[in-house]
Amino acid sequence: MITQDEGSVGIVETEYITFAAPPNEMQLECGRTLGPIALAYETYGTMNADKSNCILICHAFTGDAHAAGRNHPDDPKPGWWDNMVGPGKALDTNKYFIICSNIIGGCKGSTGPGSIDPSTGEAYGLNFPMITISDMVNAQKVLIDYMGIKKLLCVVGGSMGGMQVLQWTVSYPEMVRLAIPIATTARQSPQAIAFDAVGRHAIMVDPNWNNGNYYGNPVPSGGLGIARMIGHITYLSDKSMHAKFGRNLQDKTEPEYDFVTEFQVESYLHYQGDSFVKRFDANSYLYITKAMDYFDLAQPSGELKRELARAKAAFLVVSFSSDWLFPPYMSKEIVSALRRNNVDVSYAEIQSDYGHDAFLLEVESLSRLIVNFLEYATPRGEDADEY
Amino acid sequence: MITQDEGSVGIVETEYITFAAPPNEMQLECGRTLGPIALAYETYGTMNADKSNCILICHAFTGDAHAAGRNHPDDPKPGWWDNMVGPGKALDTNKYFIICSNIIGGCKGSTGPGSIDPSTGEAYGLNFPMITISDMVNAQKVLIDYMGIKKLLCVVGGSMGGMQVLQWTVSYPEMVRLAIPIATTARQSPQAIAFDAVGRHAIMVDPNWNNGNYYGNPVPSGGLGIARMIGHITYLSDKSMHAKFGRNLQDKTEPEYDFVTEFQVESYLHYQGDSFVKRFDANSYLYITKAMDYFDLAQPSGELKRELARAKAAFLVVSFSSDWLFPPYMSKEIVSALRRNNVDVSYAEIQSDYGHDAFLLEVESLSRLIVNFLEYATPRGEDADEY
Numbered sequence: 001m002i003t004q005d006e007g008s009v010g011i012v013e014t015e016y017i018t019f020a021a022p023p024n025e026m027q028l029e030c031g032r033t034l035g036p037i038a039l040a041y042e043t044y045g046t047m048n049a050d051k052s053n054c055i056l057i058c059h060a061f062t063g064d065a066h067a068a069g070r071n072h073p074d075d076p077k078p079g080w081w082d083n084m085v086g087p088g089k090a091l092d093t094n095k096y097f098i099i100c101s102n103i104i105g106g107c108k109g110s111t112g113p114g115s116i117d118p119s120t121g122e123a124y125g126l127n128f129p130m131i132t133i134s135d136m137v138n139a140q141k142v143l144i145d146y147m148g149i150k151k152l153l154c155v156v157g158g159s160m161g162g163m164q165v166l167q168w169t170v171s172y173p174e175m176v177r178l179a180i181p182i183a184t185t186a187r188q189s190p191q192a193i194a195f196d197a198v199g200r201h202a203i204m205v206d207p208n209w210n211n212g213n214y215y216g217n218p219v220p221s222g223g224l225g226i227a228r229m230i231g232h233i234t235y236l237s238d239k240s241m242h243a244k245f246g247r248n249l250q251d252k253t254e255p256e257y258d259f260v261t262e263f264q265v266e267s268y269l270h271y272q273g274d275s276f277v278k279r280f281d282a283n284s285y286l287y288i289t290k291a292m293d294y295f296d297l298a299q300p301s302g303e304l305k306r307e308l309a310r311a312k313a314a315f316l317v318v319s320f321s322s323d324w325l326f327p328p329y330m331s332k333e334i335v336s337a338l339r340r341n342n343v344d345v346s347y348a349e350i351q352s353d354y355g356h357d358a359f360l361l362e363v364e365s366l367s368r369l370i371v372n373f374l375e376y377a378t379p380r381g382e383d384a385d386e387y
Numbered sequence: 388m389i390t391q392d393e394g395s396v397g398i399v400e401t402e403y404i405t406f407a408a409p410p411n412e413m414q415l416e417c418g419r420t421l422g423p424i425a426l427a428y429e430t431y432g433t434m435n436a437d438k439s440n441c442i443l444i445c446h447a448f449t450g451d452a453h454a455a456g457r458n459h460p461d462d463p464k465p466g467w468w469d470n471m472v473g474p475g476k477a478l479d480t481n482k483y484f485i486i487c488s489n490i491i492g493g494c495k496g497s498t499g500p501g502s503i504d505p506s507t508g509e510a511y512g513l514n515f516p517m518i519t520i521s522d523m524v525n526a527q528k529v530l531i532d533y534m535g536i537k538k539l540l541c542v543v544g545g546s547m548g549g550m551q552v553l554q555w556t557v558s559y560p561e562m563v564r565l566a567i568p569i570a571t572t573a574r575q576s577p578q579a580i581a582f583d584a585v586g587r588h589a590i591m592v593d594p595n596w597n598n599g600n601y602y603g604n605p606v607p608s609g610g611l612g613i614a615r616m617i618g619h620i621t622y623l624s625d626k627s628m629h630a631k632f633g634r635n636l637q638d639k640t641e642p643e644y645d646f647v648t649e650f651q652v653e654s655y656l657h658y659q660g661d662s663f664v665k666r667f668d669a670n671s672y673l674y675i676t677k678a679m680d681y682f683d684l685a686q687p688s689g690e691l692k693r694e695l696a697r698a699k700a701a702f703l704v705v706s707f708s709s710d711w712l713f714p715p716y717m718s719k720e721i722v723s724a725l726r727r728n729n730v731d732v733s734y735a736e737i738q739s740d741y742g743h744d745a746f747l748l749e750v751e752s753l754s755r756l757i758v759n760f761l762e763y764a765t766p767r768g769e770d771a772d773e774y
Binding site for chain 2: 202242
């Protein structure tokens, strides 16, 4: 066992690059361009001489570049994947140079709808162009090029991070040696689109939203809170909710028969909604959910096998048994398409009651799989099918 | 096959009884009283001489007393369970006298939060007392007494209607010969509470809600629409959404990369939300979801078997394989408790991709089960275990 101090990367600083300054804006999938673009990122560990030990972490929907360590000694919590990234951990900073890049469209230091539009001097708001998973990856590619990395040892990520992993393998097949898409899908399901659509609707009917022009004014916290509450239901499982809350009342044993929060699960959701609105921008919520909803790696042919044929990486695909947002069948669809392309692919369905959140919680099982898979990449690598 | 005209009960009229006029108000589970109470109901078929052919239908959350036929010749649609109720149908009006009673707390003709509070002359709003499934059943019991029915041949209903069926069997065990709870649960799950909680939250943060005092003013249609959209996601299944919408765009083949409705599933949800706010009262949404959330037939002992021991009816319990709001395991929990009490219980899990909505859509399978079960109640009834 590694204690927190032993396994921590320590104090880290978020870094930034800026690129695509006009007139060299980045071309986006929607047909529009974006620039200048700032990208926030963090790195952990040391790049080796031939730059062959570089691992890129792609974060999930509301994540950020701060995957490990602390930005300040008095930070109450470490980065979002701290239990996976550090000396002696699965993504071992004694061996690997780890990069976590933020996404464009978000609100965590990279250019997004809350950034200043240089053409107006005001926040973009809804003038921000629509971005896709492919655009996010193209921006990250600029960062990897800037670092002089020709080929990433591995690209890894869960949920929307897994979408980026998959996109990397087909957008830049020569640049990815190993790919680890976790708890994700090759195409957003209609049910996931539906949940996203309700979240967006909740934001857009909030009077404070004001067609996206709320910067400097009260934000659409009601709508954003609702969107987050819906999201949290999809991150847990029926079983984990039974275990975590059951039908327990909040701070009482008998119902009071009123419309104040009664059940623990209600209290949990209200808390999650309230705390989220303090740290996330409603317009980013709109843009990023749309990016996920547009994600369909089977396009344009409609055939996933065909579109994944460009991928040259070896894959470790991981799903979690109780994840109903991106259920195991979606991972199996990826695995099946890759296998029919004779790609080297390992698949693991981790038994877990944690639902979609398992990709952040099942540290031990996930670490074992990732450690083994990364060792496979060494010259005396074993056959991936053994894992 | 029965054509619509052959199988219809024809033109029906919604009827009303009023009872519990002060000072004889009805005692409610929450400790408060309610009166006077109006209850809307419809009947189909003819009561026989000894009143032994009476079947009570309990409707689901947003349903009403209008289960079959049309109230006006030019009604575009018949009642909500018309495919199950009529001459020659599963609930055969040639044989049975069918009653469908509305619930209290709703907005479909029975007393609810939108009714006038006689003590103020204004709509109750949040002064309406909290009601429970047990209170709904107690009000229906007054109607059944009023009709002079000593024992119902059968009580049947799906979803929240199924909760009422279960409640009937323990509240009035001597009055129920056969019970058919469909797609339901003996206790609302934390996941279902969570979805309800978000719906309520969406209504209550809508500025138009105004602490429930919106009658005569613009209603909280934004919040109520969101609540309904969430509900609809839980009524469908992942698979039925794939079949019904897939990732198809609405009225176009290429995305336009904007925040106008893009996907068919979004359009469907927006439509459902918009049409719902025209026919349902937001305060009723709050009260009825709370009634479902409080529903826990295992209380007060915490042991379902023990609490169900009062039931004397023979049961047909029906679930649907893809129903994830009230999944089959919840029906099996009921069946298991009843069997351990040596109650006569049949159980069927109908294979269906329709999700929770299956209880309204799987007419053929459901009809076959119900017809057989009802015949079992005749003197030469066969063993229920055969079905």
